[in-house]
Amino acid sequence: MAHNGNRSTQVNCKGIEILIVGFENVAFAYEDEPETLNDVNFSLREGEFRFLTGPSGAGKTTLLKLIYLAQRPTEGRMTLFGGDVTTAPRDALPALRRRIGVVFQEFRLLDHLTAFENVALPMKVAGVNQNKYREDVRELLNWVGLGHRLEAKPPTLSGGEKQRVALARALVSKPDLILADEPTGNVDPAMGERIMKLFIELNKLGAAVIVATHDHNLVKTLGKPILKLTAGRLCEEPAGAGV
Amino acid sequence: MPEAGAGGAPLTAVIGAISFLAAIALAGFILISLAAGEWTSELKTALTIQVKGSSAQAIEEDTQEALRILNSTEGVITANAMTSEETARLLEPWLGRGNISDYLSIPAIIEVKATPALRRDLGLLRTRLAAAAPGATVDDHGAWHSRLSAAARSGQALAFAVFLLVMGAACAISVFAARAGLAANHEIVSLLHLVGATDDFIANEVQRRFFILGLRGSMAGLFAALIALGAALLITRTGATESFFLPNVNLTGGVVFWLLVVPIITCLVTAATARMTVLKTLRRQY
Structure with missing residues (x-):
């Protein structure tokens, strides 16, 4: 599923470990509003899977928006597929967006x-x-x-x-990176299970995956590492840590 | 882009109206050019000799002398004296029919068709006529020709200015419609960007939509203009109006061919304007 090749500057040739997403002290605020995200640090490598959890209004959707380049950080540094996108020219963005598959909450x-x-x-x-x-x-x-x-x-x-x-x-x-915002929110449990299995299969094939969800059972069942957002601040929890 | 996104039917109607006006203006330009060409080409080889005198006999003598000189002059193709009935008919618009007295000494008119070379240099002919027929004067229609040319140029300039103005209006409307289309389809444009569309891709979509709308509207406008022009020319020829002063022009295939320029230019102008507007707006807003 994932594209291979040395398109990233952060490739370990032997381990084929490519940094897909990198956040360094990233903050984001909508115009004339307080910061939605504050000092966010995390990295996602090729073939990694993360759940993104947190209460409503914690900034999950905003974080995803930054990753799929609908917004740019107001502070800090953000990399995608090894390249700095914080101040990348807008002409460079379409090619990056084509490597990202997004399942929007509102379709x-x-x-x-x-x-x-x-x-x-x-x-x-x-x-x-x-x-x-x-x-x-x-x-x-x-x-x-x-x-x-x-x-x-x-x-x-x-x-x-x-x-x-x-x-x-x-x-x-x-895509090399799959982002899903509440992908099982509107489907029956059987279809929800199929969708999540598909994400896991794609992840095994090399795609990095981030799934934002409120579904605690899903997070527990699949036992994947968690990015937990609380009031704009992010903390990482290992697999099986619960919600 | 959805069909309604670029204005749909209202924009087609506006472009139709603009194309109608543009076609009328361009037709005006072409018909004035043709008419002016027809008039001035006739004047380029035409001369009129007017023979005045104190009596009918003196006029007749000078006329015969003038005809003799004309027929012996190199460059004169034909020289025909108008009959007194023909001359009287020329005066009818001012004096009315049958109101010309036999005692009135009406000048004689000689219509001359000459080569352009003679037409350009009338000095020798004037001298010979003055010596042999003192009552004869040569009218080369110079004043009339220059006034007619100036009027034709003014008419052409006015028609072309209207054409350009209407095309400018097409540009302005395309700008507004493209901006409105982008605003109305903000969600779609945003999604296209998120799935990796470049500005060029979005501009191409909008440009294609505007080209189709422009083609549809401008063909309808041109069709309506051809009907209106055909009807107007038909009316001037039925005698319903006094049309003797109007040029004898027709909607020939050549004129219609030139009018096809209108939909082509309209399509290109609307599509190109929409494209530039979209690219500029996208760079500013997204």
Whole structure:
């Protein structure tokens, strides 16, 4: 799943350990508002999995926004795939964003496009020929149980179906980094379990994964390391530490 | 971008109206050019000899003498004296029909068609006519020609200025529509960025949408303009109005071909303006 090669300056050739995300004393504040994130430090390497937890309003979504480059830190230094993105020119951002698959909490599907077109969007944006991704998109939609709804538009889909389309869209470009904001919030437990198993499979194949969730049982069951946010401050907890 | 995102039907209608005005203005420019060309090309080889005298007999004698000189002058292609009936008809708009007295000495008119070389240098002809037929004067239509040319140039300039102004309006509307489209589709633009779209990709999408809207609207506007122009030219020829002063122009294939420039320019102007606006806005806002 993950792309290989020496595209990072922080590659250990023998261990193939690539720094995917690096936060050094990162702070962030929306305009004219107090800091949402304060002195955040953490790193995520290739093939690592983290749960991101914390109470509502703790800054989980903001942290994810910084990682998927919707916002830039107001203080500190942030690296993505080995490169400093704190002050990177905006022309450099699209290529980095294409290496990140995001499952948004509110899905963010385009209502005027079909399920197929929504899932294919990252490929189209990247200029990939439709012949090359048509089968991948169908396969993904089949896998999430929406093979029969390729031509359905989001307004006609249920919350769970939208979530699955959003998931397929995040994975279609085989990203190096997968970010998911409450990915199991709108699906039934069986589908939630399938989605989490998929994340774990992708993670085993090399993709780094961060899943923001309120689901304590999920965190406990999977036993992965935790990034815990409380009032804008981050602390890391090892696997199995609980929530 | 969704269809409504770029203004949809209202923008198509506005572009249609703009194209209608642009096509009328351009048609005005072309028709004035054709008419002026027709008039001035006639004047370039035409001369009028007016023969005045104290009596009809003196006028007739000078006319015959003038015709003799003209027919023996190199460069004169034809020289025909108008009959008294034809001359009287020319005066009808001012004196009315049948109001010309036999005692009135109406000057004779000789219509001359000359080569451009003779037309350019009339000195010798004037001297010979003055010596042989003192009542004859040569009118080379110089004053009329220069006034007509100046009027035609003014008309052309005005029509072209209107055309440019209307195209400027198309640019302004495209800027507003593109900005409004981006604002209305902020969520979509934001998502496109997040899945890795470059500014160029988004600008291409908007540009394509505006090109299609521009093509649709401008073709409708051109079609309406052709109907309006055809109707206007038809009315001037039916005799419903006094049209003797209007140039004899037609909506030929050539004119229609030039009017096809309007949708092409409109599409390109709207698409290019929208693209530049989008790129500028994206760099500023995202």
